[in-house]
Amino acid sequence: SEPQRAVESPRAPRLAVIIKTGSVSLTNRNQSIQTTSGPSVPTEFDSKASGPFGLEGEWRLDDGYALGVEYLRYSNDFTASGTGSTGAMDVTGLMFNGKKYFAPGGIYHPYLGAGVGAARANFSGAALSGDTSNYALQAMGGLEMRWKQFGVYTELKVFSAKTKDDAGNTVDASSRGVFVGASAMF
Numbered sequence: 548s549e550p551q552r553a554v555e556s557p558r559a560p561r562l563a564v565i566i567k568t569g570s571v572s573l574t575n576r577n578q579s580i581q582t583t584s585g586p587s588v589p590t591e592f593d594s595k596a597s598g599p600f601g602l603e604g605e606w607r608l609d610d611g612y613a614l615g616v617e618y619l620r621y622s623n624d625f626t627a628s629g630t631g632s633t634g635a636m637d638v639t640g641l642m643f644n645g646k647k648y649f650a651p652g653g654i655y656h657p658y659l660g661a662g663v664g665a666a667r668a669n670f671s672g673a674a675l676s677g678d679t680s681n682y683a684l685q686a687m688g689g690l691e692m693r694w695k696q697f698g699v700y701t702e703l704k705v706f707s708a709k710t711k712d713d714a715g716n717t718v719d720a721s722s723r724g725v726f727v728g729a730s731a732m733f
Contacts, residue, residue, distance in 0.1 A: 567728030634672015666708035
């Protein structure tokens with residue numbers, strides 16, 4: 548009798564690139580922010596951010612865990628009360644994420660994750676301009692539907708970023724959002 552050979556299953560893709568967009572809202576729309584001329588003024592941000600975008604590279608491990616790096620960007624228009632001045636706050640984040648994907652077999656892969664990194668808010672406007680930055684945290688959960696090398700990605704995200712400038716002025720760039728996108732596995 549001939550010995551039986553073990554059948555090896557094909558290796559799952561290890562690297563995933565995820566591109567996403569969606570709908571993002573600032574957590575704190577009304578803030579008192581220091582102006583370029585000195586005094587703090589009440590500032591109101593638009594309820595919805597424009598141009599939300601995320602790009603993530605993820606290393607997927609055999610046990611459903613994943614480690615990754617994510618670039619996140621969105622922009623909010625604002626009006627500085629009292630001055631009538633308008634402008635925009637562009638928020639960027641660079642995050643290091645950990646995720647756990649559940650139900651490894653089949654098409655549907657729900658997941659939970661968290662991340663830590665840095666955030667930067669850049670202001671452009673007549674009364675408010677300059678940069679603030681600080682560390683950032685995030686939590687996310689969602690569902691990825693995978694077919695071999697391609698996937699459709701959905702995500703709920705909470706992003707916490709209370710940024711500061713050199714003078715100690717604080718801007719709350721925290722947000723929450725719903726994202727959709729596509730993933731490619733290599």
